[in-house]
Amino acid sequence: MKLLYLTFQEDSVLYAGVVKKIRGQSAAFAKLGFSVTYSLWQGNNFRFQGNVSQTVPISAEHGIMKRFYEIAAEHLQHHTYDVLYVRLDMIDFGVVQLLRTARAAGVQKIILEIPNYPYLDTYRNSYRFVENKVQRAVSAVKVNLRAAQDQLAGSKLRGLCDAVILFGDDAQTFYGVKAMNATNGINCDALPAVPWPKSGSTIQLIGVAGTLWWQAYDRVLQGMHNYYAKNKKPQYDFRFTLVGGDAKEMPEFRKTVETLGLADRVEMPGFKTGNDLQVFYNRADVGISTLGCFRRGITRCSSLKAREYAAVGLPFLYAYDDDSLPGDVAWALRVPNDETPVDMERLAQFVLSCRRDPRTVLEERNFAEETYDWVAILRKFLEFAGFDFPPLSNQV
Secondary structure (H helix, E strand, O other), X not given: OEEEXXXXXXXXXXXXXXXXXXXXXXXXXXXXXXXXXXXXXEOOEEEEEEOOOEEEEOOOOOOHHHHHHHHHHHHHHHOOOOEEEEEOOOOOHHHHHHHHHHHHOOOOEEEEEEEEEOOHHHHHOHHXXXXXXHHHHHHHHHHHHHHXXXXXXXXXXXXXXXXXXXXEOOOOEEOOEEEEEEOOOEOHHHOOOOXXXXXXXXXXXXXXXXXXXXXXXXXXXXXXXXXHHHOOOOOOEEEEEEEEOOOOOHHHHHHHHHHOOOOOOEEEEEOOOHHHHHHHHHHOOEEEOOOOHHHHOOOEOOOHHHHHHHHHOOOEEEOOEOOOOOOOOOOEEEOOOOOOOOOHHHHHHHHHHHHHOOHHHHHHHHHHHHHOEHHHHHHHHHHHOOOOOOOXXXXX
């Protein structure tokens, strides 16, 4: 059986986490018995990788997404697939036409993945951050027209796709198509466990992200500032390492660090992957997952980074609903989904509790292996879409 995992994702360091997810999903589809081809773009080329290898120049004279749809449609017309799995940020008429092409080409099952749901309210409010009034007005018109197209095109999805997988808030349908709320996964085999237990008065915090605005790491910075303002003889030495950071947002982040007097307590090494990232994981006491869902108007999240923290056995802090995460685990600390600074005293007690019982992080690692592996998650997606699998014992 042949599966095309179609994405329009840029392969760049800024989106390293998303690209890792796509490749992890592709590997899991292969373990489920499929011959898998997946797509990414980089520079001036759109690439199909895996079972089918093809590189197509983009040359987007009339809009990059229009060119992407053309490339995908041509590929589907010249290659045979049984399943089409498409990752989309929004819906437009180009998507509708692409799905029609896939059906005409003989694709049996079509599944859409929406990585951030709901997204329209967040998108509609995006123009509010444009400072220039004229540009803001122009942006408002464009944004609202694009949102209207999403709704009009979305109404055409019924009958063209078999199911929609939603990462975010719960919903039973998506524009009339049956929908399943999903949780993100990881490839646990590729993530070695961090050394444990750790000791000392220094508590190392780590946040790994590209886009910073909705990670809300500023809540950690403000919490650190408040802790040292309150405690003239502090018991704990908090250190925060930001791995990654969008170049557009870093000036503001650095300014916040300086303003709060934390320059000697915050490290910003830039983007790291693989063994270079593992070095920072190994020295950390606690990972910081997403703390700013409220900034996007959502309450649910399926953080890839939290799953990675769990897989390496690193306790973590989070601020959202996650159906896959029990609320009483000893290795995850939940804080409010709002602007309040992180309570560093509470965070310190959480870290010390994890240090006292090494079994805590072993349980975390085991939980990740049993719950977050992509193979089990994607099998559920495909079954929900109506795909019949042979018994697991027959899978490769």
